[in-house]
Amino acid sequence: MLEAMVDAAQQLFTPGPMIAFALMIPIALIAGLMPGGGLPFIVVVLSFTTQLEPYTAIALIIGYMAANDLTESIPSILLGIPGARSSQATILDGYPMAKKGQAGIAIGASYTASLLGGVIGAIALLAVLPFARELLKLFGAPEFFLLSLLGIASVGIISAGAVSKGLLTAALGLFIGMIGFNDVVGTTRATFGLNYLWDGINIIPVVVGLFAFPEIADLVISNTAVAKDRMEDMLKEGRRDTVRGMQEALNHKLLILKSSLIGVFIGAMPGLGPTPAHWIAYAQARQTEPGAKETFGTGDIRGVIAPESANNSTDGGVLIPTLLFAIPGSAPMAIVLGALILLGIQPGPQMVQDHLDLTIAMVYIIALANIVVVPIVLLFAAPLTRVSVVPPQLLAPVVLAITSVSAFMANVTIEDLALVSVFAVLGMFMKAYAWPRPPILIAIVLTGQLEKWMSIAIQTRGLSMLWQPAFVTIVIFVAFAVFMSLRVQSGTQRVASKTEEELGNQAIIGSSASRSKPPTAS
Amino acid sequence: MSTEPEELAPTHRVISWRSPEILGEVILLSVVLLLAITYLLELPGLKPAGRYLPIITLIFAAPFWLIRVRSLFDRKKALQAGAIMDLGFRFGGDAVAEKRRAIRFIASVAALFLGVWVFGFHLALPIWVMTYLFLFAKAKPIVILIIGIAFEGLLLGVHDFIIDVPWPEPLFWRLIGVEYLFNNWPINDTF
Structure with missing residues (x-):
């Protein structure tokens, strides 16, 4: 373990990965300000990732993920607009603080909490690795096969409001993932006579179509605009008192620790991610902090600290199932999985056995992103906030053009764009009507690994694998995890609506959040 | 009570x-x-x-x-909110305007892909971006020009010079029987 830590540091802290990391930071920060959490831009990062060596690619992609989250709270606090769903709770107290002329304090507190939360998340991931390694040594091909299959199914179950929608999209992902030639089973399937499909479906056009295009469409269709005069006033306020905000946050170390641990724990549960984490952290702070029931929602700094700590600590937590079991906790993590596979690194149980150094490098990058990026964001909060109010009609063609070129780069054929179109139609419909998109991506990414383990398991153990103790233990464990995740999911929806109801939506009045129409499920 | x-x-x-x-x-x-x-x-x-x-x-x-x-x-x-890993579309009050923008978005993406297939990235992409900015964003001519040039620069600088992408022959170039100019970009031979 120690050897891997040193090795990771020696490989990571070299000019190549560090230059890539530095170049990526401004892109990630700007992308984080866009509605949809910057998913469209990840495709650009992903298309370049394949050309790079693993450490540089990891510095790019994990650094992007970690830094991307950090700008989300700026529009939440200053303008009352959530950059992503995982910064909605921050609005409840951050925006009232800004309206009271305490925007700088809120921003200072938010970023200190984010920094500490991010570092706690990274430490938690590092702490879990030695135990996970020993545990995973007990597993063989049948258990790995089961983990992959249950991983896909559990994300399908959890990520949708309706189980049938989630599991059907997971099955669709498996169908798509099986297209083309598979060297493990030595057969070609469902190519429809097209040479293009012989190599299977590349994940870059899938990500562009399924995720990036619908997000850009959302940007264009909603056409969210913010009054510039209000923004300038808020920016002036935002520049003041940030140091005081940082000091205030440090006075609530225990709250930061508690909220960060909630973030790690929720993030580690398959299929949940930062959204429930930050709501639960907010709700627990409101329940447990002295006098919070009266002051939360009116501009209480603890209402900013709690969700921001939890939001950022999930980065470490969510990597635990992503890397160890190949079960991503969020859509961006599914993209991380895809990026690793493009690099020739198989996520899942093998990751910590064969590529422990790379796994540890991810921990370093998360910590580094938080430590380096937080001061940058504090310094450049004003220009970054201006980016969030660039008219969507100006931003959309630029992002659309860049992502189209990135999609084309997958196989350098015009068919890539046709594939993007197919998945874009699917993605727009799924986004509009609450069909979960992550299970498709996760299933496509995991199909190869699933089939490999299944093939080995059937050859070596046959049907007797079904009665192996480890196999049964995994079934029970995953069933328990899914049950808990569903409880957390329904609890989060209850907490979010109850909190907003109790606070009378006072914090988000006038924000675009109040325009949001919740997705429907059936 | x-x-x-x-x-x-x-x-x-x-x-x-x-x-x-x-x-x-x-x-x-x-x-x-x-x-x-x-x-x-x-x-x-x-x-x-x-x-x-x-x-x-x-x-x-x-x-x-x-x-x-x-x-x-x-x-x-x-009626209840369901997906937690997804945001859904942020529909507002003006359904007519949103419908118009949605149609415009889909049509413009189709135009971009059609343009790329017929004329290739080097011509279609910058022209499409500039047209979109002119028609829908009402951007200033200087902004439109800078962005258009930046896209051409991205294609020539990164994709041709650094990566040396083998572009597929666009339809128009095939029809007129001329090889796609950017596949034999002299700059690659020079370096």
């Missing part, structure tokens, strides 16, 4: 057959069905190892596909 019975809030809504939600669901279910039938037909010709996963997936998908087909005929949709 009020003794009146509380009015129960509706939990479902019934949607019209002409709703885009129905159309989208029909398309999605058809895609799943098409793939399922394809795998089913291919199964006998596959090697044994290649059959396991399609069979598992078919068994796994079938009940959920049937549940969705049934729900399609019911046309009942729950």
